[in-house]
Amino acid sequence: MSPTDRLGETPLLEVSGLNKSFGDNEVLRSIDLQVKSGQVLALIGPSGSGKTTVLRCLNGLEQPDAGTVAFSGGPAVTFGAKTSRREKESLRTRSAMVFQGYNLFPHKTVLQNVIEGPVQVQKRSKADATQRAERLLERVGLAEKRDNYPHELSGGQQQRVGIVRALAQEPSLLLFDEPTSALDPELVGDVLRVIKELAEEGWTMVLVTHELAFAREVADTVVFMDEGVVVEQGPAETVLREPAQERTQRFVHRLLNPF
Amino acid sequence: MIDIDWTLVAESFWPLLRGGLTGTIPLTLASFTLGLALALVLAMMRISGNRLFSGIARVYISIIRGTPLLVQLFVIFYGLPSVGVTIDPWPSAAIAFSMNVGGYAAEIIRASILSVPKGQWEAGYTIGMSRNQALWRLILPQALRVSVPPLSNTFISLVKDTSLASLILVTELFRVAQEIAAFSQEFMIIYVEAAVIYWCFCLVLTMIQDRLERRLDRYVAH
Numbered sequence: 449m450s451p452t453d454r455l456g457e458t459p460l461l462e463v464s465g466l467n468k469s470f471g472d473n474e475v476l477r478s479i480d481l482q483v484k485s486g487q488v489l490a491l492i493g494p495s496g497s498g499k500t501t502v503l504r505c506l507n508g509l510e511q512p513d514a515g516t517v518a519f520s521g522g523p524a525v526t527f528g529a530k531t532s533r534r535e536k537e538s539l540r541t542r543s544a545m546v547f548q549g550y551n552l553f554p555h556k557t558v559l560q561n562v563i564e565g566p567v568q569v570q571k572r573s574k575a576d577a578t579q580r581a582e583r584l585l586e587r588v589g590l591a592e593k594r595d596n597y598p599h600e601l602s603g604g605q606q607q608r609v610g611i612v613r614a615l616a617q618e619p620s621l622l623l624f625d626e627p628t629s630a631l632d633p634e635l636v637g638d639v640l641r642v643i644k645e646l647a648e649e650g651w652t653m654v655l656v657t658h659e660l661a662f663a664r665e666v667a668d669t670v671v672f673m674d675e676g677v678v679v680e681q682g683p684a685e686t687v688l689r690e691p692a693q694e695r696t697q698r699f700v701h702r703l704l705n706p707f
Numbered sequence: 708m709i710d711i712d713w714t715l716v717a718e719s720f721w722p723l724l725r726g727g728l729t730g731t732i733p734l735t736l737a738s739f740t741l742g743l744a745l746a747l748v749l750a751m752m753r754i755s756g757n758r759l760f761s762g763i764a765r766v767y768i769s770i771i772r773g774t775p776l777l778v779q780l781f782v783i784f785y786g787l788p789s790v791g792v793t794i795d796p797w798p799s800a801a802i803a804f805s806m807n808v809g810g811y812a813a814e815i816i817r818a819s820i821l822s823v824p825k826g827q828w829e830a831g832y833t834i835g836m837s838r839n840q841a842l843w844r845l846i847l848p849q850a851l852r853v854s855v856p857p858l859s860n861t862f863i864s865l866v867k868d869t870s871l872a873s874l875i876l877v878t879e880l881f882r883v884a885q886e887i888a889a890f891s892q893e894f895m896i897i898y899v900e901a902a903v904i905y906w907c908f909c910l911v912l913t914m915i916q917d918r919l920e921r922r923l924d925r926y927v928a929h
Binding site: 507508509537540541543544545547549551552553554555564565568569570613614617 | 824826827829830832833834835836837840844845848849852
């Protein structure tokens with residue numbers, strides 16, 4: 449588990465000058481971010497603002513055109529034309545992603561989904577991985593579902609398995625990509641509760657979310673992005689209650705007063 | 708109305724069936740297995756992102772699909788000896804059918820792999836897998852389920868196509884039928900009988916396909 453002394457002084461992750469284009473479309477323009485150990489950072493912003501792309505760059509699922517992503521204790525990757533594939537993929541070992549659409553493996557049981565990484569990638573023994581997986585499943589209230597297949601679970605249950613699968617990698621950073629956007633409203637609470645507990649336990653996480661109330665509750669820092677740039681960042685209370693920038697004000701107002 | 712010589716039907720049944728069991732079926736199984744292995748390699752080449760590999764696979768598939776199977780078979784059995792390569796009838800047939808199945812099945816496998824959602828690859832990457840690990844452990848098992856119905860069609864076609872091997876003197880069901888028919892001069896009876904046996908083989912295969920599909924059903928997202 450991550451250390452619980454909240455907001456240690458050492459940055460766990462430093463991102464600087466991240467640029468990414470899809471064709472002519474500049475999705476990220478010189479993004480700088482810092483995540484401290486134990487910090488919960490919420491990325492908010494209108495759709496198309498680039499927040500999910502930031503998350504995917506951190507996990508090596510997307511290759512930035514330029515910029516640096518550096519984890520304390522390595523790896524530190526500077527992106528450019530000469531960056532090797534191995535270097536880019538090295539980022540994956542430090543973080544684990546929880547996807548909007550869960551992306552569970554449909555041909556594997558809940559337990560198999562969770563132990564796949566520990567056994568196949570980290571080469572742990574199956575017994576050891578299973579034991580740890582069962583403990584984690586217990587925590588999210590899904591112990592009795594271990595032998596079910598994903599399609600036999602509700603969306604909320606599937607997403608909790610997704611979270612457990614990420615936890616089982618023992619990453620130093622957890623990434624959540626709109627983890628509740630695909631869920632029926634009545635199932636959102638269960639998933640958010642799990643995320644909140646993890647935050648309280650001291651996990652470091654970056655969270656892309658539309659749930660502003662939730663962001664205010666769990667996040668230490670909120671980063672507001674629009675059109676590929678960081679418009680404003682600061683303590684959650686400040687950014688969400690008294691945003692300094694007009695664009696942030698408009699966005700927050702629109703989300704809190706949809707009608 | 709023709710008079711059916713039931714004694715002939717009964718007498719020729721076992722030789723025909725033996726031709727099927729010892730000729731048609733082994734030839735089909737060998738060709739299909741080799742063909743699938745070839746198809747997998749070709750499909751990998753096609754999705755590799757490497758222009759050269761992808762291009763080679765594309766040209767190969769195009770040639771196989773664009774030329775008659777009988778011509779392919781004749782090139783290998785009758786054509787190759789003139790450039791110094793002589794292959795026996797049975798291996799010639801197995802090579803020709805394998806190469807043919809490889810071309811057709813490659814496109815099936817490629818399409819099945821592409822049908823697996825991109826999120827499955829990404830989920831594999833996020834738990835630290837390499838591209839190869841994700842492919843073998845996550846993508847191919849899911850692609851397999853999708854490819855069973857079209858691959859079964861290929862297999863059933865192959866069972867029937869092996870009758871072409873009779874033209875290069877391979878002893879299989881149809882070759883046996885030709886011999887009996889020539890000898891007895893009862894063409895209608897013998898060829899219909901051969902047809903019925905082919906049909907029975909395919910019925911059994913269709914049943915196996917159904918069961919396989921049901922067993923693999925859990926491999927797809929619902």
